[in-house]
Amino acid sequence: MIYPSDIIEEIRSGNDIVSVISEYITLKQKGSNYFGLCPFHNEHTPSFSVSADKQLYHCFGCGESGNVFGFVMAMENLDFPESVKFLARRAGISLPEPQYSREIAQQAHLKERLYALHKDAGRFFYSCLSTPDGQTAVSYMDKRQIDPRIRKKFGLGYAPKGRGSLYAHLKKKGYSDREITASGLCFPAKNGGGFIDKFYNRLMFPIFDLRMNLCGFGGRSLDGKEPKYLNSPETPIFSKSRILYGLNFAKAERKDELILVEGYMDMISLYQAGFRNTAATLGTAFNTEHTKVLKRITSKIVLLYDSDEAGTKAALRAIPILTKEGFSVKAVQVPDGKDPDEFKKQHGSAEFAKLLVSADNHISFQIEILKRKYNLENPEHKMLFLKEAADLIANLESSMEAEIYVNEAAKATGVSPESFFAEVKKIKAEKDKKARQDLRKKQIRNYNSTTPAEYKAQSKGVLKAAGELLCMCAADKKIYEIVSRYLEPSDFPNEALAELADIIYTKKSQNENIFPGELLNSFTEPELQRQAAAVFANEPAFDSHEQKEKALTEEIKQLKSLSLKRKLRSVDSIEALQEINSALKALETLSIDLQNS
Numbered sequence: 209m210i211y212p213s214d215i216i217e218e219i220r221s222g223n224d225i226v227s228v229i230s231e232y233i234t235l236k237q238k239g240s241n242y243f244g245l246c247p248f249h250n251e252h253t254p255s256f257s258v259s260a261d262k263q264l265y266h267c268f269g270c271g272e273s274g275n276v277f278g279f280v281m282a283m284e285n286l287d288f289p290e291s292v293k294f295l296a297r298r299a300g301i302s303l304p305e306p307q308y309s310r311e312i313a314q315q316a317h318l319k320e321r322l323y324a325l326h327k328d329a330g331r332f333f334y335s336c337l338s339t340p341d342g343q344t345a346v347s348y349m350d351k352r353q354i355d356p357r358i359r360k361k362f363g364l365g366y367a368p369k370g371r372g373s374l375y376a377h378l379k380k381k382g383y384s385d386r387e388i389t390a391s392g393l394c395f396p397a398k399n400g401g402g403f404i405d406k407f408y409n410r411l412m413f414p415i416f417d418l419r420m421n422l423c424g425f426g427g428r429s430l431d432g433k434e435p436k437y438l439n440s441p442e443t444p445i446f447s448k449s450r451i452l453y454g455l456n457f458a459k460a461e462r463k464d465e466l467i468l469v470e471g472y473m474d475m476i477s478l479y480q481a482g483f484r485n486t487a488a489t490l491g492t493a494f495n496t497e498h499t500k501v502l503k504r505i506t507s508k509i510v511l512l513y514d515s516d517e518a519g520t521k522a523a524l525r526a527i528p529i530l531t532k533e534g535f536s537v538k539a540v541q542v543p544d545g546k547d548p549d550e551f552k553k554q555h556g557s558a559e560f561a562k563l564l565v566s567a568d569n570h571i572s573f574q575i576e577i578l579k580r581k582y583n584l585e586n587p588e589h590k591m592l593f594l595k596e597a598a599d600l601i602a603n604l605e606s607s608m609e610a611e612i613y614v615n616e617a618a619k620a621t622g623v624s625p626e627s628f629f630a631e632v633k634k635i636k637a638e639k640d641k642k643a644r645q646d647l648r649k650k651q652i653r654n655y656n657s658t659t660p661a662e663y664k665a666q667s668k669g670v671l672k673a674a675g676e677l678l679c680m681c682a683a684d685k686k687i688y689e690i691v692s693r694y695l696e697p698s699d700f701p702n703e704a705l706a707e708l709a710d711i712i713y714t715k716k717s718q719n720e721n722i723f724p725g726e727l728l729n730s731f732t733e734p735e736l737q738r739q740a741a742a743v744f745a746n747e748p749a750f751d752s753h754e755q756k757e758k759a760l761t762e763e764i765k766q767l768k769s770l771s772l773k774r775k776l777r778s779v780d781s782i783e784a785l786q787e788i789n790s791a792l793k794a795l796e797t798l799s800i801d802l803q804n805s
């Protein structure tokens with residue numbers, strides 16, 4: 209633990225979860241709980257619940273759960289120590305110096321230094337705009353018609369020709385060679401001859417993370433040198449696959465929709481034209497990591513990629529990644545093979561707005577691309593087109609939606625919508641069958657697995673049983689006494705639940721009260737916290753005493769036998785084997801009696 213646990217608890221109890229979450233989403237009270245639209249998945253009817261009593265949140269749709277720390281970690285993209293700082297500030301509680309381990313302290317210190325270093329580098333590049341060499345950057349920005357206010361807002365700058373000027377500046381500012389090397393902005397020369405700047409003679413784009421820390425740079429070549437765009441390398445504070453250029457500005461707009469473009473200049477140009485909800489990938493393919501960042505900000509994406517082959521490919525790649533994560537996706541291409549910036553300049557902002565409004569649902573977009581790919585006069589091509597289109601449409605869940613695109617594709621080829629729809633249904637049935645088979649295979653694999661990671665992925669039933677048992681233990685000392693007689697913490701099916709069992713057992717044995725919101729302070733990893741918090745979201749309810757005894761009996765049996773069978777796979781002696789077998793046998797006759805235990 210980085211801060212003393214009583215401070216963590218003071219901060220947690222100083223931040224009522226209902227009031228914190230209400231700052232992000234609208235909550236409506238229903239009994240002792242509050243409900244709202246889940247900020248972590250897309251939905252139209254609220255399944256996101258917040259319990260004021262337990263100080264927990266839980267989404268019945270996507271399963272996200274946690275206490276107030278978990279919530280701000282997820283919403284603000286923070287790690288645990290950062291969420292502690294964030295909430296301490298909110299509650300006006302001053303933090304003591306954190307008790308870091310030496311290694312963590314060094315890492316945290318390096319990060320702080322790197323942020324400061326990047327800020328100094330950004331200022332340096334900006335100041336270089338007014339040097340004689342910097343004029344090339346200025347005239348480039350003039351040519352691209354970047355408004356002076358926008359230049360300033362985005363902190364654009366110039367990396368000078370001399371390949372040691374940034375290094376000299378950073379040294380003067382007091383940064384060590386180790387820090388400068390870690391920033392990736394300079395590297396040691398091969399022949400031991402000092403340090404060399406990574407960026408030179410380039411227009412510099414500072415890159416900010418969502419907390420407005422300058423964390424990296426992109427540089428555009430000004431003398432035709434390749435590559436045209438160069439980015440900071442991966443560093444402790446910068447990762448290309450997790451950061452989108454301009455997202456910090458787009459986030460501030462709090463718009464429902466985000467326009468995703470491919471480059472720095474497209475992003476800036478759209479922003480300048482009033483489309484401020486725009487962000488760009490940093491010269492890297494769109495990937496699942498990006499969706500994690502985007503989820504916190506929007507559920508609707510408009511892809512606006514170049515209409516050349518590379519841009520089309522990139523858009524077609526991004527669509528399934530986004531739809532799989534539940535985003536609603538539209539796509540549009542700039543006509544005549546132009547990039548968005550060129551188009552806007554030539555046709556003006558109004559035409560550009562029209563273009564955006566005309567963005568198609570991603571299926572229509574993909575069908576359009578298919579139409580271009582094939583010559584629909586040619587019967588063979590026509591078949592190929594229909595096959596690919598059917599495959600695309602078969603991915604849709606709603607058959608009403610599918611029908612719309614069936615008509616669209618049928619019209620383009622002149623086949624009857626009915627016969628084409630029949631084909632789509634056939635493909636869909638095959639896909640569904642394959643999905644079911646894959647799921648079954650996965651379940652069998654999990655069951656047979658011995659590795660902790662796979663064991664963790666046990667079926668829902670086991671997790672539910674474990675969760676219910678722990679929930680009952682937390683609420684009832686007597687049940688704790690019974691359950692702990694049969695189940696060790698390590699008998700629980702995954703890391704989070706085993707740790708939770710350990711904490712609950714310890715507290716119960718010391719007659720301490722259990723308060724879910726507080727208990728979760730021990731879970732500083734978001735995924736572990738989610739799993740542990742979910743336990744308290746599904747409190748079991750029983751109609752009768754007998755039903756409760758039966759549930760206890762079955763659940764203890766289920767967990768213990770799984771755990772024993774797992775041990776069975778790694779026994780190394782006959783004695784151990786016999787012992788496990790007789791334990792398994794004894795389980796068969798187990799029957800919990802609440803009165804006489």
Ligand SMILES: [Zn+2]
Nearest residue numbers: 246249267270
């Ligand atoms: Zn959800």
